[in-house]
Amino acid sequence: MSRIPNFLHLGPGKSGSTWLHETLSLHPQAYLSEAKDLYYFSRFYDRGTQWYLAQFAGAGDQPVVGEVCPDYLAEPLAPQRVHDTLGPDVRLMVSLRDPVDRAFSSYLYAAKHGAAAPTFRETAMARPELIDEGRYGTQLLAFARLYPAAQIHVSVFDDLQASPQNYLDEVTSWLEIDRFEIPAAQLEATLPASKARFVPVARVAQVGADWVRKHDGARVIGRVKRSSLVQRVLYTPLGDARPTITEDDAAWVRENLAGEVDTVEREFGLDLTSRWGWT
Template identity: 35%
Template sequence: MPDPNFIVIGAPKAGTTSLCNYLAGHEQVYLYENKETQFFSGKYDRGFAWYQSLFNGARDNQVIGEGTPGYALGPNTGQVAKRIHDHLPKVKLIYMVRDPIERIKSHYAQGLANGFPDIGLSKAVFERQNLIEASRYQARLNDYLAFFPREQIHIIMFDDLIADQKKTISACLKFLGLPPAEQVELAKRGARETRARDGVSLSLLKRTKPFEVLRPLIPNRIVEKVRPYFKEKINLDKIDLSLSDAAFEHIKKELQEETVQFLKNMGRPKNLWTFTN
């Protein structure tokens, strides 16, 4: 059975979906159909043979990959990195990063779309640990560097992806051993428009074992047809993503020193992001 050549490990809400959507459409790339396998984080007990079976559709001339942003979500990242290394020591890793404040806001909004209660962003940054932990880019990178050499990890700055898509995507393809992109048109990122989130029935269904077993076997075209019947709309434009002074200072206290060091290591100016100037 085939093994992945690359994994997009995160960070959540840093452009991983845009990148994976592009790679999924590339003729020389086979990306797991549902993007996220979550194997090395939440489904490890299914065994590596199950994981390999997810890539059975790949052709011999394709590079194979998946994208699970939860692989760089929080303090358990070291365990995830070890598991990946135990099975795939030569795999190439792609890590995407973004202004920590903007990433946290987007992460919180996505949580609402996934059914989390709206307790307010300012309260959430104190109570939901992963909002902060997923923005500890140097710490998460170090979790992987404990097992993988630096040359096996390709870091993409969200700022670069927005500023020059072709150059950024071409560098990623080169990392994967593929020719540069001739043309790149990533989906435009709009405002936080109305999205659909899981209704009560779908939320309960997703927690069942049969759903976890059967979902990978259902073609996406069928899922997309029935999805609207199980979703409820949520208008993210009406969500207040402002931060209180106390919440902003909390994020700054937690992340500033590490973020400045990360930017320095990346050869970027320390004032690139919100609280690092």
Template identity: 30%
Template sequence: MPLPNFLIVGVPKSGSSSLYYYLSQHPEIYTSPIKEPDFFAFEEGENVKFDGPGDQQYYDRNLVNNLAAYKALFDGVSNQKAIGEASIIYLYSPKAPDRIKHLIPNVKLIVILRNPIDRALSSFAHLRREGREPLADFSAALKEEENRIEAKWEHLWHYTRVGFYYTQLKRYFTTFPADQIAVYLFDEFKAQPLEITQKIFQFLNVDRNFIPDTSLKRNVSGRPKSRTLHTFLKRPNRLKATLRPLFPANLRKSLWMKMMQKNIVPGKARLPEETRKHLTELYRDEIVNLQSLIQRDLSKWLEPESFN
């Protein structure tokens, strides 16, 4: 029974869902039917319980934390060369690198990094859109972050902590050879989705000339035109369960993404200048160290700029 030979390990709100959809179109790539099983983030059989709004419903629906069930996610593999899943909590999880190394030591690891300030704001906007974030003001939510972590709210609520990429990525570079890790930037993926996806095809040793449909974007910023339709599309329900066997997986994903995209009114959250200055200083040392680790110029992340 096969196990994955690639993982997308991070980060939230940085294009991983869109990338996963693009990869799933490649005939030589198999992607898990559950995008984020989060298997390596927790001990096997661990009683995972989170207490933030909507947290437990999400984990009850998606978490796979026993090995037999995890292996079963890949039962559908036939002759695909690249086999993977995309649990974006893995970069943030202190447990994940060693657990991954123990079970699949030769795995290839893909990371997309986004300006941590913009990513934090995007996570806040996402949770507001989902009706989970009770506070309307981002700065107020930041002040509640440590209280929420102490109260066992899941990682999406860790708006600033998730952004310490150097600390998190260093664990992977310490645990795995550098040639097993591919790091990309959200801005370049957003600007050139086909080119970056084809680079990842090459990294995964599949035909890099395959052209996926990159016209659809998943989890885009904005607000729903219809809250009812948004809820229907996002949450499990009897009608979707009935229709699921009638459509191939890729067609279901495509239809779902088209409906989600058409139901979103694009919009960008705005960040007060003082909050951006505070967060820039919070992340400054991490960003400088990250530049050296991944050999990329991240100076733009340290400049005042509008949310993107």
């Protein structure tokens, strides 16, 4: 029998969602959907509630049942869809990353799959979602209109980078489940920044993955993404060769999103501008 989820990680992307999914999946008091990124409340809402709840058929009596998907925070229709499907008591979590770093990380991801223009700025102009996914203030307020502050946990990606255990401790405390000691292997980044060994092959793999996902193969995609063999064959870690955003482009992103960061600070009591060096 399927359980109704009572926990959602909403996003944004490139902010530790894969790590959180893999780590919480190990917790004996939590059941997460086998496939990360179900995209139900964004891309696949037409599949219906029965399909969605079937993704949690394996849940037992764990106190926490839910999913991690980076698309939901930026999807304008998601807040009402979540409320209509899961009701008023579901707990919602986000992990905010400096929008400059998050946008550039998304650009690198697009580039390794052959889906980016020659420069970050050109890519952002052609794909506005690179910037729009950082409109945290607008996005969070849309959920806050339907859910009280106590049900929205706003974490900061910097804290995950600084101390994964402390970061997880805050999450489990908020979820009201036992503290969980992170296994040593899980302390490393689940999917570190990388580049394609051969871009056309990586592009074909990405297109194929999208096709499989559209045909209800999210579980298969989840297993493939977790395969260290697949990652080694398709990609090589960037390591010290990781490109960095230019100061002009960083300033351009800040100019576009300063108001959004101000809104989060004002409405959710976080000091982000100084933490992210925006002042």
